[in-house]
Amino acid sequence: GAVVSQHPSRVICKSGTSVKIECRSLDFQATTMFWYRQFPKKSLMLMATSNEGSKATYEQGVEKDKFLINHASLTLSTLTVTSAHPEDSSFYICSARAVWPSGTDTQYFGPGTRLTVL
Amino acid sequence: SQQGEEDPQALSIQEGENATMNCSYKTSINNLQWYRQNSGRGLVHLILIRSNEREKHSGRLRVTLDTSKKSSSLLITASRAADTASYFCATDPSLYGNTDKLIFGTGTRLQVFP
Numbered sequence: 001g002a003v004v005s006q007h008p009s010r011v012i013c014k015s016g017t018s019v020k021i022e023c024r025s026l027d028f029q030a031t032t033m034f035w036y037r038q039f040p041k042k043s044l045m046l047m048a049t050s051n052e053g054s055k056a057t058y059e060q061g062v063e064k065d066k067f068l069i070n071h072a073s074l075t076l077s078t079l080t081v082t083s084a085h086p087e088d089s090s091f092y093i094c095s096a097r098a099v100w101p102s103g104t105d106t107q108y109f110g111p112g113t114r115l116t117v118l
Numbered sequence: 119s120q121q122g123e124e125d126p127q128a129l130s131i132q133e134g135e136n137a138t139m140n141c142s143y144k145t146s147i148n149n150l151q152w153y154r155q156n157s158g159r160g161l162v163h164l165i166l167i168r169s170n171e172r173e174k175h176s177g178r179l180r181v182t183l184d185t186s187k188k189s190s191s192l193l194i195t196a197s198r199a200a201d202t203a204s205y206f207c208a209t210d211p212s213l214y215g216n217t218d219k220l221i222f223g224t225g226t227r228l229q230v231f232p
Contacts, residue, residue, distance in 0.1 A: 004160075006160075034219070034220070036222075041227070042224075042225075043206060043222045043223060043224050043225050044161075044206070044222045045222075046219065046220065046221070046222075049219060091158070093160060093161065095161075095220075106163065106166075107163070107220065108163070109153075109160045109161040109162075109163075110160055111159060111160035112158070112159065112160045114158070
């Protein structure tokens with residue numbers, strides 16, 4: 001099956017620093033990737049939709065200048081949390097949309113990145 | 119919020135029993151999917167049911183969809199301790215066209231005791 005990786009899996013940083021999270025589709029090309037945020041024991045909230053070669057589409061209430069998304073290639077999207085603060089601490093999950101020759105499409109999720117801002 | 123609701127929020131059962139989780143959503147949809155998440159991990163896709171389907175099976179999983187009630191249920195039969203996880207429904211709202219944008223429900227935490 002299709003595999004999506006995220007790096008790093010866990011990061012701890014000081015308040016005010018920026019953190020970059022990578023999302024890679026390992027064995028398929030993904031024209032669309034999605035970034036989600038999940039608080040403890042809560043559901044996933046879609047933050048933005050990332051399309052290769054174009055600007056990301058952010059959900060209402062998500063600050064685009066705070067959460068910078070770059071989809072530089074068909075296998076890589078990055079999320080940069082700029083000037084991180086403790087309230088940005090969360091579990092960030094990406095997903096990648098695969099379109100198979102059969103025409104079916106499925107989203108595959110990465111294992112997540114736990115961000116802790118001190 | 120467009121987020122769907124799931125009930126129960128938490129469910130504890132013994133191995134061998136069946137577990138039923140329900141999901142309600144708010145908008146018309148292209149499809150509805152169920153995912154599983156072990157604690158602190160990513161999501162695993164379980165099953166997808168399209169808006170024109172009413173029931174689907176996959177192994178010990180049975181999913182139903184009632185678009186008139188905007189609801190779905192996930193039944194896990196003969197549960198095992200390894201089924202312990204959080205289960206989420208996710209809808210692909212048709213009002214956005216076919217974008218594969220997923221709206222997740224609030225989730226059900228299932229605990230299966232040996």
